[in-house]
Amino acid sequence: MQKQITILGRSYTLRADDGEELEAAAAEVDRRMKQLLARSPGVEPYTVAMLTALNLASELRGVRRSVRDRLDAMEREAAAIETVLAAAVAEEPG
Numbered sequence: 001m002q003k004q005i006t007i008l009g010r011s012y013t014l015r016a017d018d019g020e021e022l023e024a025a026a027a028e029v030d031r032r033m034k035q036l037l038a039r040s041p042g043v044e045p046y047t048v049a050m051l052t053a054l055n056l057a058s059e060l061r062g063v064r065r066s067v068r069d070r071l072d073a074m075e076r077e078a079a080a081i082e083t084v085l086a087a088a089v090a091e092e093p094g
Contacts, residue, residue, distance in 0.1 A: 003015075003022050005026035006030065007026055007029055008037075032052045036048045036052060
């Protein structure tokens with residue numbers, strides 16, 4: 001499906017499987033770019049776009065790292081539980 005979005009007053013027509021998700025993402029990018037422009041008037045839109053992309057990429061990397069760390073912790077916890085269960089089963093009279 002094709003979806004039209006607007007970022008910084010400029011319209012783009014994109015293909016998307018999930019139009020609502022694309023609209024939400026576009027709204028977030030638009031909001032962040034407008035915030036940067038408000039803090040730094042006179043900065044070229046291309047520079048604002050690059051800074052916004054860098055900020056989003058940095059946040060994404062942080063989320064990925066956090067998820068990876070949590071998954072690692074869950075794997076350690078699961079291994080510890082497995083060890084306890086194996087020991088409990090081994091101790092049961094047969």
